[in-house]
Amino acid sequence: MxxxxxxxxxxxxxxxxxxxxxxxxxxxxxxxxxxxxxxxxxxxxxxxxxxxxxxxxxxxxxxxxxxxMKDDGPALELIRHDLAHIMARAVQALWPDTKVTIGPVRDYGWFYDFDRAEPFTPDDLGAIEAEMKKIINAREPVRTEVWSRADAIAHYEKTGEPYKVELVNRIPEDQDLRMYWHGDWQDLCRGPHLQHTGQVPADAFKLTHVAGAYWLGDSSRPMLQRIYGVAFKSRDDLKAHMHMLEEAAKRDHRKLGREMDLFHMQEEAPGQIFWHPNGWTIYATLQDYMRRKQRVGGYVEVNTPQVVNRNLWEASGHWENYRENMFIVEVDEEGAKEKTINALKPMNCPCHVQIFNHGLKSYRDLPLRMAEFGSCARYEPSGALHGIMR
The missing domain is CATH 3.10.20.30 (Beta-grasp domain)
Known part of the structure; x- marks a missing residue:
């Protein structure tokens, strides 16, 4: 044969x-x-x-x-991705009862969310860093396998990792379910990863801070602890980044806002700014500069209503797809059978379409460029804001 x-x-x-x-x-x-x-x-x-x-x-x-390692993009992605796993392994080595969730790569580094009864402290971050360096210096192999959904769920139920069970159930049936080991520590991950822990530079990362984060960004789910880290290919790159952060902190707009009497915020108007004379002068100056640039670019300036009836938002698709992020305004009109339902505009474009639709337009009118210094109101978590920035 x-x-x-x-x-x-x-x-x-x-x-x-x-x-x-x-x-x-x-x-x-x-x-x-x-x-x-x-x-x-x-x-x-x-x-x-x-x-x-x-x-x-x-x-x-x-x-x-x-x-x-000469290829910066892939190298940095892998270094930061591996460090997320190494950090999670270090946390569970120090506090075995901690539950792990997800740890994606982000700008300059990564974060990982943990479910732990006690809050992490600055001293804890130092201990975690020390444990991570032990793992890196051990140069343990990284390996991967494709598992069945049933095996993965059984494994995580046995090890008491409920968040991983939920993640397994969220992965589409047509996608491979990959398990990665860093040494003898295992995590669910799509990869890719480095080939052993020693490929991660042990002196080019830093754990920066801890913040709260709801599981999967849902405020009805458990509040987790998120540890952030930054990482680079060399110690010099890390030092340069940390120096940049120190300089940026000196220029933080929230700090300057207080020192220069530019603006303030208060609980009675969440996400909104009380501009003081000095701050509004800067604001108006920037607005004038933008107006000049827009005119050079062929834009016309318009202004549209802040509150618009739901009929417009239904036509634009916002009511169906974005309603939970809109501020709804209901009005009882005398003699009316139903309430009038309006909404604060979360975006300017549907109102600009109304200006375009008003009257006849010729192809000779195109392109028509409209700009608006408009205020948009969106119902979002306070954590989506950073001072006056979103």
Whole structure:
């Protein structure tokens, strides 16, 4: 009985070279077939434009390039992603009863949300950093497997991780369910990751602060503790970033607002600004500057109502898709069978469409550029605001 030959695939490289491999080969094996030095330096791959773990199999013809630490984008993503896992492992090593949730990469670093009875303190962050460096220096391997949904749920129910059970149930049926190990610590994650913990620079990260965060951003769900961190490829890059943060703190608009008597905010008007004379002078000056720039750009200035009937918001789609983020204004009119329902505008564009619709327009009128110094009101959590910024 003849054996079936393995399926062959073609991999195309950035230099135009094309090589034949067996289907299911991993980027790590591809790198090794090119040069032992590349296999040692490899951290991940780009496969048809997607960021690919070195352990994931390639099953069809593809374009491929191998990433190393010299590739800033992939390198920083992996360093920060691995540090999220390493931090979660360190937290559970120090406080085994802590429940873990999610830890995505963000600008300059990452965060991870934890369910822990006691609040984290600044001293705790130092202890976590020290534990993380132990894990990094151990240079433990990172590995991944694809699990069935049933096995993953059974595992997390056994280990007492209810948030992970919920996340497993949220993953679409047609997506692989990947488990990653950093040493003997395991987490649900789509990847990719580095190949061992020692690839993370041990002196180029810093845990910065702790904040509260509702589970999945839902105020009806448990309040968790979110630890933030920043990370870079080198200690010098980290020092430069921390210096930038120190300088930015000196120029924080909330601090300057108090010192220069520009504005204030108070509980009776959440998310709204009481502009003082000095602040309003700056505001008006900036507005005048923008007006000049808009005129040069061919814009016309308009102004539209703050409160508009729900009929307009239904026509624009906001009522169906955005109603929970709108301030509703109900009015009882004498003799009317029903209340009149209006809403503060959360966006300017539907009102601008009404100006465009008013009267006939010719193609000669286009493009028509409208600008408005309008106020938009949105019903959002207070945590969405940072001083006067959203």
């Amino acid at each position: 003849s054996q079936i030959s393995p399926q062959q695939i073609k991999l195309s490289f950035p230099d135009g070279n094309v090589r034949d491999y067996e289907a299911g080969i991993t980027p790590a094996e591809v790198a090794k077939s090119i040069a032992p030095s590349l296999a040692k330096a490899a951290i991940s791959a780009q496969v048809n434009g997607a960021h690919w773990d070195l352990q994931w199999p390639i099953k069809a013809d593809a374009n491929i390039s191998i990433n190393t």
